[in-house]
Amino acid sequence: MKKTKFNVFIITILCILVWGSINLMGHLNDEIIIATVNGEPIEKHTIDNMKETYEINGSSISEKELLDRVIEHKVLEQVARKMQIEVSDDVVDDYIKEAKIVIQEDEEIYDFHTSYLQEWDISDDAYWEMMWEDYKTLLSLGELRKEVLSNESILMNGPMSSELRKEKEVIWNDFVRNEMEKANIEYID
Helix, strand or coil, X not given: CHHHHHHHHHHHHHHHHHHHHHHHHCCCCCCCEEEEECCEEEEHHHHHHHHHHHHHCCCXXXXXXXXXXXXXXXXXXXXXXXXXXXXCHHHHHHHHXXXXXXXXXXXXXXXXXXXXXXXXXXXXXXXXXXXXXXXHHHHXXXXXXXXXXXXXXXXXXXXXXXXXXXXXXXXXXXXXXXXXXXXXXXXXX
C-alpha cells in the first residue's frame, strides 16, 4: 500500500501542478500559439498558467523548461494515441477513488489539495470532473511506459535493483529522445 500511496501522491501532485492549471485557466482570452507538435498547437496561456502554478507552490521554472515539458508530454500523448494505448474509463474512475482516499488519509496531501482548491476557488467535485481527462491521459502515458519497457524484456514485478532501475530509465529516456527527434516541432515567435 505504501508504494501505491506514493504513486498516487506523485501523479496527483503532477496533475495539480502541471495540468490542473491548464484546465482551470486554459480557456482565457488570447490563444497565442507559441509552438506546434506534429501540427497540434501549444498556446502561450498554457505555459503562463503552469508558471503561475509553480510560483503559487513556491517553485521556480523558466518558460523554456515549461515549454519543453509540454512539448514532450504532447509528443508522448501522440505516440500513445498512435499505438492505441489508452486506459479504460473504469481504470480512471478507480484511480480517482484511490487518489481521493489517499488525499483524505494523509494530512499533508490533504492540506496541499485543499489550499490548491481554495487558491483556484473551485470545489473538490469540480476539480475531479475537470481533471478526469488529464488523469486518463497520464495513466495512459504510464501504460505507454510499461509497454515500451516490456518490449525491452526488462519489466519485472517485485523489488528491483538500483542497477535495473537505472537501465529502465535509460531505455525510457532513449525512447522519449527518439520520439522527440521524430516529431515535427515548430516554434512560433
